[in-house]
Amino acid sequence: MRRIADSFVQAFKGMFRNGIVTFxxxxxxxxxxxxxxxxxxxxxxIDYNLSEITELNEIEVFLDYDLDDAAALDIQKxxxxxDNVTRTEFTSKEEGLEEVRDKFTGWEEVLDNISxxxxxxxxxIRVFYADNAEVTSLDYDLKAIEGxxxxxxxxxxxxxxxxxxxxxxxxxxWFTVLCTVVCMFVIVNTIKLSVYSRREEITxxxxxxxxxxxxxxxxxxxxxxxxIIGAVCAFFIxxxxxxxxMGFVAEEMGMVKLYAFAEKSPMLLAIFLxxxxxxxxxxxxxSLGKYVEV
Amino acid sequence: MIEFKNVTKRYPExxxxxxxxxxxxxxxxxxxxxxxSGAGKTTMTKLLLREEKITSGELWVGDVNLAKMPASxxxxxxxxxxxxxxxxxxxxxxxxxxxxxxxxxxxxxVSTSEVKNRVMTMLKVVGLEDKAQNxxxxxxxxxxxxxxxxxxxxxxxxxxxADEPTGNLDxxxxxxxxxxxxxxxxxxKTVVVVTHEEELAKMFHQRIVRLRDxxxxxxxxxxxxxx
Numbered sequence: 001m002r003r004i005a006d007s008f009v010q011a012f013k014g015m016f017r018n019g020i021v022t023f024x025x026x027x028x029x030x031x032x033x034x035x036x037x038x039x040x041x042x043x044x045x046i047d048y049n050l051s052e053i054t055e056l057n058e059i060e061v062f063l064d065y066d067l068d069d070a071a072a073l074d075i076q077k078x079x080x081x082x083d084n085v086t087r088t089e090f091t092s093k094e095e096g097l098e099e100v101r102d103k104f105t106g107w108e109e110v111l112d113n114i115s116x117x118x119x120x121x122x123x124x125i126r127v128f129y130a131d132n133a134e135v136t137s138l139d140y141d142l143k144a145i146e147g148x149x150x151x152x153x154x155x156x157x158x159x160x161x162x163x164x165x166x167x168x169x170x171x172x173x174w175f176t177v178l179c180t181v182v183c184m185f186v187i188v189n190t191i192k193l194s195v196y197s198r199r200e201e202i203t204x205x206x207x208x209x210x211x212x213x214x215x216x217x218x219x220x221x222x223x224x225x226x227x228i229i230g231a232v233c234a235f236f237i238x239x240x241x242x243x244x245x246m247g248f249v250a251e252e253m254g255m256v257k258l259y260a261f262a263e264k265s266p267m268l269l270a271i272f273l274x275x276x277x278x279x280x281x282x283x284x285x286x287s288l289g290k291y292v293e294v
Numbered sequence: 295m296i297e298f299k300n301v302t303k304r305y306p307e308x309x310x311x312x313x314x315x316x317x318x319x320x321x322x323x324x325x326x327x328x329x330x331s332g333a334g335k336t337t338m339t340k341l342l343l344r345e346e347k348i349t350s351g352e353l354w355v356g357d358v359n360l361a362k363m364p365a366s367x368x369x370x371x372x373x374x375x376x377x378x379x380x381x382x383x384x385x386x387x388x389x390x391x392x393x394x395x396x397x398x399x400x401x402x403x404v405s406t407s408e409v410k411n412r413v414m415t416m417l418k419v420v421g422l423e424d425k426a427q428n429x430x431x432x433x434x435x436x437x438x439x440x441x442x443x444x445x446x447x448x449x450x451x452x453x454x455x456a457d458e459p460t461g462n463l464d465x466x467x468x469x470x471x472x473x474x475x476x477x478x479x480x481x482x483k484t485v486v487v488v489t490h491e492e493e494l495a496k497m498f499h500q501r502i503v504r505l506r507d508x509x510x511x512x513x514x515x516x517x518x519x520x521x
Contacts, residue, residue: 006399200383201385203383204383204384204385205400206369206372207343207372207377207383208372208373208396208397208400208445209369209370209371209372209373209374209375209397209400209401209449210369210400211369211400212369214369214400
């Protein structure tokens, strides 16, 4: 217990021994974490808005001309039974013709004279689906149904949205790795200074028989403290920035939807603490290097 | 018992510091290791502290062969060896009491009251019980070396290694420190003192081992050869 307490005390002293360098480390760590956090929040919100768009995605299925209502409704049932289909909307030939009449004003004379038998508009079923990734398979299944004349899938939109989402995820991962490396570099140098200023003590400890963990513990804790302080400060700064952004979006960009900060704050705190503790602890171990070798 | 069996130490740059050294030091013996600069004295100390590893041969300290001891066991081994350096190597920001107590705390498993009792006992042995709350900077060189000695013996080591313990002291203080080290022999400790002060060593009528270019060139008790 005493040893643990000693390590904590030494870790705190270490932070103040090289106060300016510690301050700079925490500042750089906060900056990197705020960048990572901002990007994470931007990513999840873009994803959120893109998901809204993809939810509107649908496939239009046109049926053969010679079908009657009963056959068309039977095909609708077959479609609804397919995987990935969330719901369907049926448009009869008459309703289709009505839509054309509404759209093409000024052609009433021609359109009004089309009889039921002459109606060239096919039955149409709008198919709404859940998973964009499975849209190819759904398209194949729809075309295989007897009585289906054509299928109008919006692969291009789905593919574009998916590649955009993947691209954002990729950039986020690279950005996080880059910031982690920067944080690690700064913390390594801070702890190196701390180790250097205590090198004589470390040598004495080694001769007395102090174990590797006994010598390393205060420095690892010092790195962890820097990390935790950086993570907590970054979290609150991020909260302020996000609140300001939400206010701006609400006023100027009504169409854009944003998650409430509270919804994403556990994720953000986990990312911050994860990066900060990882860089703090691993950075300290790297800095100690040969100093703790027996 | 300490035993060097055909020990050779070659440093990475090629320099041979110890060349096929054979030397046996019995338990409770007091030995001066003497020699010129570069003779291999410091290397011997480093090997005994397992700061360096031997290149070939065997080095036994008690029942431990240092050549084969894994790094993970070195800290535990060092707790059984007391070491004293020329430059004292005390924690400047700790008091005399804290410096000595630190060696106990590193080992762990000792209560606060026991730490206090044992530290004060050791300070009494080296004659510094009234300086427990002083900092190293407030002490003379001789007193600082006595603190280092108290720290070296507080864990009741079987062997004490002193590397030029009087190098920074005047003749009177050197006599004091050397007397204390000889006193350790009376407590049953094996004491190895590396020194270049021939006249001082001769005053104590103990075994003197001489090295030159990493080889053993003399082994005698001042006034008669070792058996």
